[in-house]
Amino acid sequence: MSLSWIRFRNRHLLTINFSLAAALVLYGIRRDFAWHLLLVVWLLLALRFERMAKFQQLLLVRVGRINSTLILTLFYFLFFAPYGLLYRCFFRKPAFQQRASTFEEKRKIGSFDRPF
Amino acid sequence: MASYLLGISCYYHDSAAVLLEDGIVVGAVQEERFTRKKHDASFPARSISYLLRERGVTLREVRAVVYYEKPFLTFERLIETHLEASPFGLRSFLASMPTWMKEKLFLERLLKRELAQLGAGPVPELKFSEHHLSHASSAFFPSPFADAAVLCADGVGEWATTSAWRGQGADLTPLWEIHFPHSLGLFYSTLTAYLGFKVNSGEYKVMGLAPYGKPRFADRMLENLLQLNSDGSFALNLRYFAFTKELQMFSPALEDLFGRRARRPEELLEPFHMDVAASLQLVLERALIPLARELRRQTSATRLCLAGGVALNCVANSKLLLESGFEDLWIQPSAGDAGGALGAALAYYHLAEKGERRVCHGDAQKGSYLGPSFKAVEIESFLRKNNVPFQKLTQEDMLSETSRYLDEGKIIGWFQGRMEFGPRALGHRSILADARGAELQKTLNLKIKFRESFRPFAPVVLAEDAPEIFEFDRPSPYMLFVAAVRPELRVPLAPADRTKFGIDQLNVVRSTYPAITHVDYSARLQTVSRDRNPILAQLLEVYRQRTQSSVLVNTSFNVRGEPIVCTPEDAYRCFRRTEIDVLVLENFIVTKESLPPSNQSEDWRSEFELD
Numbered sequence: 001m002s003l004s005w006i007r008f009r010n011r012h013l014l015t016i017n018f019s020l021a022a023a024l025v026l027y028g029i030r031r032d033f034a035w036h037l038l039l040v041v042w043l044l045l046a047l048r049f050e051r052m053a054k055f056q057q058l059l060l061v062r063v064g065r066i067n068s069t070l071i072l073t074l075f076y077f078l079f080f081a082p083y084g085l086l087y088r089c090f091f092r093k094p095a096f097q098q099r100a101s102t103f104e105e106k107r108k109i110g111s112f113d114r115p116f
Numbered sequence: 117m118a119s120y121l122l123g124i125s126c127y128y129h130d131s132a133a134v135l136l137e138d139g140i141v142v143g144a145v146q147e148e149r150f151t152r153k154k155h156d157a158s159f160p161a162r163s164i165s166y167l168l169r170e171r172g173v174t175l176r177e178v179r180a181v182v183y184y185e186k187p188f189l190t191f192e193r194l195i196e197t198h199l200e201a202s203p204f205g206l207r208s209f210l211a212s213m214p215t216w217m218k219e220k221l222f223l224e225r226l227l228k229r230e231l232a233q234l235g236a237g238p239v240p241e242l243k244f245s246e247h248h249l250s251h252a253s254s255a256f257f258p259s260p261f262a263d264a265a266v267l268c269a270d271g272v273g274e275w276a277t278t279s280a281w282r283g284q285g286a287d288l289t290p291l292w293e294i295h296f297p298h299s300l301g302l303f304y305s306t307l308t309a310y311l312g313f314k315v316n317s318g319e320y321k322v323m324g325l326a327p328y329g330k331p332r333f334a335d336r337m338l339e340n341l342l343q344l345n346s347d348g349s350f351a352l353n354l355r356y357f358a359f360t361k362e363l364q365m366f367s368p369a370l371e372d373l374f375g376r377r378a379r380r381p382e383e384l385l386e387p388f389h390m391d392v393a394a395s396l397q398l399v400l401e402r403a404l405i406p407l408a409r410e411l412r413r414q415t416s417a418t419r420l421c422l423a424g425g426v427a428l429n430c431v432a433n434s435k436l437l438l439e440s441g442f443e444d445l446w447i448q449p450s451a452g453d454a455g456g457a458l459g460a461a462l463a464y465y466h467l468a469e470k471g472e473r474r475v476c477h478g479d480a481q482k483g484s485y486l487g488p489s490f491k492a493v494e495i496e497s498f499l500r501k502n503n504v505p506f507q508k509l510t511q512e513d514m515l516s517e518t519s520r521y522l523d524e525g526k527i528i529g530w531f532q533g534r535m536e537f538g539p540r541a542l543g544h545r546s547i548l549a550d551a552r553g554a555e556l557q558k559t560l561n562l563k564i565k566f567r568e569s570f571r572p573f574a575p576v577v578l579a580e581d582a583p584e585i586f587e588f589d590r591p592s593p594y595m596l597f598v599a600a601v602r603p604e605l606r607v608p609l610a611p612a613d614r615t616k617f618g619i620d621q622l623n624v625v626r627s628t629y630p631a632i633t634h635v636d637y638s639a640r641l642q643t644v645s646r647d648r649n650p651i652l653a654q655l656l657e658v659y660r661q662r663t664q665s666s667v668l669v670n671t672s673f674n675v676r677g678e679p680i681v682c683t684p685e686d687a688y689r690c691f692r693r694t695e696i697d698v699l700v701l702e703n704f705i706v707t708k709e710s711l712p713p714s715n716q717s718e719d720w721r722s723e724f725e726l727d
């Protein structure tokens with residue numbers, strides 16, 4: 001990979017991707033180009049000024065975080081917690097249960113070749 | 117041609133790298149020593165670069181890189197813990213999942229990418245050792261024992277929090293484990309958090325605080341928090357612990373149990389907190405001793421090796437030595453997860469590659485002096501470049517000058533040879549002082565270390581003189597045992613001193629070595645011999661000729677929250693910022709008097725987050 005491409009990618013690719021995605025989403029919602037001029041101005045500013053690109057990056061990170069929190073929360077309550085009920089009934093790890101001894105016999109070590 | 121293996125630990129806390137040459141450790145270092153960020157968990161890129169450079173090899177010549185744990189098993193534990201806690205563990209689920217999904221689940225790829233950035237050519241094969249196997253290997257393989265039982269106890273690895281092994285020759289066989297959430301490390305850390313200290317670094321302070329208190333809560337802890345089973349195993353009562361479902365260690369039930377809210381960081385320490393610390397220490401010992409006795413019964417081994425963060429508790433180690441039934445004990449000096457890097461590489465070498473093991477006299481840890489060292493020419497060029505006035509002496513003159521300064525009550529920044537691997541400074545990156553000074557503990561704590569004044573300092577003593585001063589009959593080269601100052605050296609207490617309570621006991625002179633004698637007459641002992649640490653042994657010999665004493669105070673060369681100094685530059689910076697009187701860099705001596713007053717503001721203190 002050439003250095004100029006790496007530089008370009010690091011500095012501008014997010015800006016371009018963001019503008020393209022925003023343009024598509026805006027068109028999808030409104031079916032017109034009324035707000036696209038504003039998007040072009042945003043794009044030019046972010047390409048020109050590093051601070052603007054940084055701000056845009058932080059904004060997207062925040063939006064991403066909110067998104068992932070929402071998705072994970074939905075996943076947690078809709079799938080994970082119900083499965084937790086099943087887990088506690090049928091597959092519960094002995095260490096989570098009340099026992100007279102907590103020793104677990106161990107006979108051999110795992111292979112070094114895999115991360116599990 | 118020599119063959120090389122690299123062991124690494126990272127991404128949780130205390131990242132480190134270790135290089136083995138034909139199964140012998142030739143270098144080991146923690147990443148924090150380079151990045152100057154305490155407990156740095158990032159990929160140990162600088163440590164690996166240093167190790168390869170120091171040995172003159174490239175990554176291409178390394179046969180395999182061994183990671184110290186199995187990330188998928190840790191992930192399995194995490195998922196099952198969240199399932200067990202659901203539907204009440206959302207916050208903790210949200211906090212842990214994104215990093216796992218983004219990075220840790222793809223750890224193999226991440227490690228390969230990081231390794232690829234270190235040098236041209238193909239990345240060595242990547243191998244994985246289980247977390248407790250890494251600890252056990254780090255305890256057994258470098259030990260001086262051909263046959264021993266091994267006990268590991270820490271917070272948690274994958275599932276195991278405590279594990280037992282049998283080591284024989286170059287083999288290590290697992291016996292049993294105790295699984296998360298039942299953990300002595302997490303039990304100690306939870307109470308450490310309740311006492312207002314940081315988890316993963318404050319545990320050592322709690323141990324230092326314990327002798328001030330009375331263990332009046334021990335029974336309450338044993339009835340409610342930690343159940344000791346008749347077979348030696350133990351279990352936590354999760355009603356009082358929140359770490360399985362919350363972002364904090366203890367639940368409100370723990371505060372109710374003690375009838376007091378948790379202490380906030382930096383709040384005044386009261387006798388209540390000291391009593392909790394004393395009780396905690398006693399309960400830990402009561403849990404560890406039956407485990408060790410059970411292991412002794414099962415294996416009939418006469419020697420025991422220890423590793424895992426709990427093994428840094430030198431008070432408990434000494435109790436184990438006395439009461440577990442084992443005749444001898446060897447503890448990995450880098451017992452925490454940094455030492456896992458060493459254990460992972462050794463486990464792979466001996467257990468997967470069937471490399472032979474030579475049992476060394478003493479041990480194979482080389483005094484734990486396994487980190488960076490600096491040549492005289494590098495030190496001189498640093499001093500000249502920074503216009504620092506210095507004396508360049510012969511080694512003999514340097515020792516005699518240093519000894520004179522110590523006798524005059526000066527505080528010395530002592531920088532020699534290879535840096536220590538592990539959390540303790542063992543006389544290569546140390547602050548040294550006369551142990552006879554009554555005021556020294558206070559001065560060292562407040563003007564040099566900038567920390568709470570209740571913590572005791574450790575003595576360093578010539579091995580041959582140790583039995584005359586301490587009630588201890590064997591070497592303690594890694595400061596992992598405590599020993600009582602001999603009764604004949606203790607000073608009778610004045611009636612007014614006897615009634616003192618809590619921290620007020622600190623300033624009472626208790627022995628002819630007040631700076632190292634804790635309120636219960638104990639000391640965290642380091643013995644020094646010529647074969648492991650010749651330069652410090654020689655200094656102690658010269659000092660003994662001068663003063664008839666070979667005991668000095670030895671504390672790590674750093675300020676509170678800062679990793680131990682690594683380079684001459686780090687050492688000089690620390691020297692300038694504190695009231696250390698003399699800096700000894702190999703055979704170069706710099707005195708504070710010869711320098712213009714420092715114009716640094718105190719802003720630098722915010723550089724290091726308080727530990």
Ligand SMILES: [Fe+2]
Pocket residue numbers: 247251270271272273424425452453
């Ligand atoms: Fe560990």
